[in-house]
Structure formats: C-alpha cells, structure tokens
Amino acid sequence: MADDALKPVIGIDLGTTFSAIAYWHERRQEPRHYQHSISGETLQSVIYCDPKNKEILFGKLAYRKGLVSPENVVIGVKRMMDDASQVISIGGQSFSPVDLSAKLLHELYQDVAKQHGDGRSFKSRGTIVTVPYYFKAHQCAHTRKAAEIADIELVGLIQEPIAASLAYAWQLVQASPDQEIKENILVFDLGGGTFDLTLFCLHQTPKKLVFEVLATGGDDRLGGMDFDECLYNLVLEKGGVSLSGLSAIDHNKARQKVMEQAVEAKITLSSASDTYITVTDVIPGKHIDIKVTRDDFEKSIQAYTKKIDAIVQKLWAVANLRPSDMHRVILVGGSSRIPCMKALVCDLIGEEKVYGNINPSLCVAEGAAMYAAYLDDREIFGREIEVKTRTCHALGLEKAGGKFFELIAANQPTPSERSQLFTNDVDDMTSLDINVYQGSAPDVKDNAKIGTIKIDLPPAKAESLDIMVIFKVDTEQNVTVTVEINGDRWGDSFGYA
Numbered sequence: 001m002a003d004d005a006l007k008p009v010i011g012i013d014l015g016t017t018f019s020a021i022a023y024w025h026e027r028r029q030e031p032r033h034y035q036h037s038i039s040g041e042t043l044q045s046v047i048y049c050d051p052k053n054k055e056i057l058f059g060k061l062a063y064r065k066g067l068v069s070p071e072n073v074v075i076g077v078k079r080m081m082d083d084a085s086q087v088i089s090i091g092g093q094s095f096s097p098v099d100l101s102a103k104l105l106h107e108l109y110q111d112v113a114k115q116h117g118d119g120r121s122f123k124s125r126g127t128i129v130t131v132p133y134y135f136k137a138h139q140c141a142h143t144r145k146a147a148e149i150a151d152i153e154l155v156g157l158i159q160e161p162i163a164a165s166l167a168y169a170w171q172l173v174q175a176s177p178d179q180e181i182k183e184n185i186l187v188f189d190l191g192g193g194t195f196d197l198t199l200f201c202l203h204q205t206p207k208k209l210v211f212e213v214l215a216t217g218g219d220d221r222l223g224g225m226d227f228d229e230c231l232y233n234l235v236l237e238k239g240g241v242s243l244s245g246l247s248a249i250d251h252n253k254a255r256q257k258v259m260e261q262a263v264e265a266k267i268t269l270s271s272a273s274d275t276y277i278t279v280t281d282v283i284p285g286k287h288i289d290i291k292v293t294r295d296d297f298e299k300s301i302q303a304y305t306k307k308i309d310a311i312v313q314k315l316w317a318v319a320n321l322r323p324s325d326m327h328r329v330i331l332v333g334g335s336s337r338i339p340c341m342k343a344l345v346c347d348l349i350g351e352e353k354v355y356g357n358i359n360p361s362l363c364v365a366e367g368a369a370m371y372a373a374y375l376d377d378r379e380i381f382g383r384e385i386e387v388k389t390r391t392c393h394a395l396g397l398e399k400a401g402g403k404f405f406e407l408i409a410a411n412q413p414t415p416s417e418r419s420q421l422f423t424n425d426v427d428d429m430t431s432l433d434i435n436v437y438q439g440s441a442p443d444v445k446d447n448a449k450i451g452t453i454k455i456d457l458p459p460a461k462a463e464s465l466d467i468m469v470i471f472k473v474d475t476e477q478n479v480t481v482t483v484e485i486n487g488d489r490w491g492d493s494f495g496y497a
C-alpha cells in the first residue's frame with residue numbers, strides 16, 4: 001500500500017530557497033512531510049562544495065559554511081534553470097544548474113532513504129516533482145533531467161499552484177464528500193524567488209474533482225530573496241556601514257554576515273513588531289547594533305508590495321472577475337507570512353476568505369505527494385481528478401529577421417490548436433529549420449527557444465510550396481508541432497508533464 005514506509009509515493013517541492021519532501025500516508029488518508037535529518041521540515045536549497053576534499057553539503061550546513069566562504073556556495077539554482085549551459089563554479093568544481101538541482105533532489109530523497117532502514121531498501125513507487133506554473137517547456141525538461149540524474153522514480157511533474165490547491169481540495173472533500181461544490185480559488189504563492197498567482201475554479205462532485213485554471217499572473221523574479229536584499233540595505237544604512245572599497249572576498253564575507261542577520265530579523269518581524277540586529281566586526285572594528293521595526297522593514301519593501309498589488313488587480317481584469325467573485329484564497333510560500341502581504345490580500349479579497357488550515361511551506365510538496373498517490377492508484381480519492389489548464393506563455397515560430405510569429409496566445413484554454421500556412425521564400429531551398437519559441441516578445445531572441453524541426457524541401461520555385469505548420473498544446477501543456485508539405489510530415493513534441 002501507499003504508506004509502506006519503504007515504498008511510498010512521494011512529492012518533492014524543489015524551491016528556489018527551500019525545498020520539501022512529502023509522502024502519502026495511506027492508512028491516515030493524508031499527505032505527510034518528511035523531516036530532513038539536519039535541516040528540519042524544509043531543506044534550504046543551498047549547496048556547498050568543500051575546495052579541499054570536494055565534499056558537498058546541503059541546507060543549513062551549507063548555508064553556514066557559506067558565511068565563511070561564500071565563493072564555495074550556491075543559492076537559488078532554480079532561477080538558473082532557464083539556461084542549462086551556465087557553468088557554476090564552487091569549491092574548485094564546475095556544475096550546471098541541472099547538476100546542482102539533481103544534487104538537491106538526491107539529497108532530499110537519500111536523506112529520507114537513510115532514515116528508513118539501510119537506505120538501499122527504500123524506493124519510492126513514484127515521485128512527482130513540482131515546477132512553477134510559469135516554467136517553460138525547456139525548464140521543465142531540465143527539471144526532468146535533474147530527477148533522472150538524481151536517480152529518482154519520477155512519474156511526472158505538477159505545477160506548484162495545482163499541487164497546493166489539491167492539498168486544499170482534499171480537505172474540502174473530507175469535510176463534505178457528497179456535496180457538489182463550485183468555488184473560485186486564488187492561490188497566492190509568494191516564495192523565496194517567485195510570486196505566482198493562480199486563479200482556479202474548483203468543482204467538486206461525488207465523482208470528480210475538476211481544477212479549471214481561469215487565469216494566472218505573477219513575477220518570476222519577486223520573492224523573499226528580494227525582501228532580504230531590501231532589509232540588508234536598510235541594516236547597512238541604519239548601522240552606518242559602507243562596504244564599498246572592500247576586496248571582492250572581504251565584501252562577500254561582510255555581506256553574508258549582515259545578510260544572515262537580516263533574514264533572521266525579517267522572519268522575527270513577521271511575529272514581533274520590532275527586533276535588534278547586532279553584527280560584530282562587519283569590517284574589522286566596525287559593528288552594527290540597531291533596532292529595526294516591522295514598519296521599517298515593510299516600508300523598505302513597499303515597491304514590491306505595490307507591484308504585487310498591481311499584479312493581483314491585473315489578474316481580475318484577465319479573468320473578468322471581481323474580488324467578490326472569489327470564494328477562497330490559499331496563501332502559499334514562506335513570504336506570504338509577512339504581515340503586510342497578508343494584509344494586502346485581506347484588504348483586496350476579505351479576511352474571512354483566507355484559508356488558514358494549510359501550511360504555506362509544505363502544502364506544495366504535500367499536494368505533489370497526493371498527485372503521486374493518485375497516479376499510483378486512480379481510485380484512491382474515490383473520484384477522478386481533472387486539471388484544465390491554460391497556456392502560460394504564447395507559442396510561435398521564428399520568421400525572417402528574427403521576428404516572432406505567434407500561433408497560440410498566452411492564457412488560452414487547453415487543449416488548443418492552430419494551423420498556419422507558410423511558403424518557401426526563395427527558389428530551390430533545400431532545407432528549412434522551423435525554430436519553435438515560447439514567450440511574447442516581438443523578437444525571438446527575447447523568447448525561449450524550445451526546439452527546432454529540420455525539414456528537407458523538394459526543389460521548387462519561390463512561393464510555390466504550401467508549408468502547413470500545426471501547433472497543438474494538450475491539457476498537460478505538452479506542445480506538439482507538425483509540419484506538412486505535399487503529404488510529407490515532420491514533427492516533434494516538447495513535453496511538460
């Protein structure tokens with residue numbers, strides 16, 4: 001059964017700053033999270049490589065080591081998954097973002113395995129890894145590759161807001177299993193690296209749970225790391241310390257020392273109205289000893305709060321809904337604990353609609369574990385789960401002069417399909433590359449290339465060939481591109497799920 005301690009089904013939330021791993025407890029019929037043996041319920045997504053013996057450390061230990069030698073540590077690998085060709089050098093070793101993500105996944109999984117028997121008998125019956133809703137096909141492919149390198153039994157990826165709302169939906173099902181319920185739900189996920197908004201219509205019937213994505217929004221460069229930076233600058237300013245003129249190494253060391261205190265203070269200020277920050281010898285002989293209030297901190301991040309407010313307002317417009325049409329808000333992500341962020345949501349939608357019975361740091365991993373359980377046994381929840389998504393990014397191809405030609409727009413219900421007829425530009429072209437992109441910028445160089453379809457052309461005069469290009473996106477966001485010329489076909493798929 002699914003809660004067999006040595007053969008569980010697993011969900012992993014591979015976060016920008018913190019990661020979590022959970023399993024489905026069959027007997028209790030609920031998702032549970034594992035504790036990391038050193039870091040606790042979540043693992044800081046931090047990797048340290050020792051320059052002397054090449055030993056790799058993770059989480060809390062890696063973070064602490066980074067305070068002494070920041071050049072040997074990497075934080076925020078998920079933000080680098082866009083470009084897998086990057087080389088990250090730590091501790092005299094070079095890694096790609098995919099390698100480092102694989103190391104994090106491996107650590108999460110193996111730490112659990114070691115806590116269960118000899119570590120070798122533990123093998124999940126299926127693992128789901130989560131990705132942000134905005135991840136493009138190539139970022140999903142990189143995540144999949146990382147899972148493969150980490151040697152875990154990946155059965156699929158699930159988007160983070162869908163996982164979080166699954167955890168919520170399960171509570172709803174248990175409270176009223178036979179009732180038909182239709183609710184508009186907003187998942188407000190403010191994590192370490194990203195802000196993700198997803199608006200769902202959740203429809204529960206005794207036979208089915210349907211998640212229909214109505215609209216999405218967000219910013220993939222807005223989260224706790226940015227708030228840390230604001231408080232860090234405030235601490236230096238209030239403490240009267242300038243780090244300019246220091247060597248890169250000394251600057252890094254001083255920065256890490258102050259940053260550690262800033263992050264701790266930020267978390268304290270979510271429950272206390274003020275706190276003290278003391279850092280000795282930021283630079284030799286120069287100490288910081290200041291009081292910071294919640295108000296100081298919240299003022300320092302005001303530009304971000306305004307941005308978040310605007311993103312939420314825009315979402316209503318896209319979905320053609322009003323805040324009063326919302327039935328529930330689920331707060332996800334550690335940064336949603338910041339009081340001014342909570343207040344913003346309460347002001348916009350109403351305090352009574354904010355669902356409190358969910359852990360913002362663990363619900364994504366738990367929802368992923370639930371999905372793994374569902375894929376393992378489709379009867380497990382006594383009802384079918386159906387997810388109706390929308391395209392998160394526009395899809396199209398490269399035209400002459402590096403211009404982007406859009407075939408499928410962003411925010412289209414899936415499945416979605418569009419065909420377009422093109423022709424050959426010049427006489428006797430022997431081959432043609434169809435470059436496929438995701439994004440909305442007018443120039444392809446500003447979008448993400450997800451693949452190329454290479455075509456051999458028959459000899460023909462310019463503009464005499466009918467080149468039919470068909471783009472399809474299925475409900476799991478898999479993109480298929482087919483090209484047809486005179487009955488011949490070429491094609492490729494760029495997978496998500």
Ligand SMILES: Nc1ncnc2c1ncn2[C@@H]1O[C@H](COP(=O)(O)OP(=O)(O)OP(=O)(O)O)[C@@H](O)[C@H]1O
Pocket residue numbers: 014015016017018019045078190191192193194195223224225263266267268270332333334335336337338360361
């Ligand atoms: N009580 C708190 N108050 C304020 N911030 C907090 C609190 N607890 C955690 N955080 C912040 O939340 C962030 C981590 O949140 P979370 O684990 O949801 O992010 P993540 O999953 O790593 O990021 P992402 O979802 O963007 O990939 C960190 O920046 C952390 O400092």
Ligand SMILES: [Mg+2]
Pocket residue numbers: 013015016160191192333364
């Ligand atoms: Mg997250």
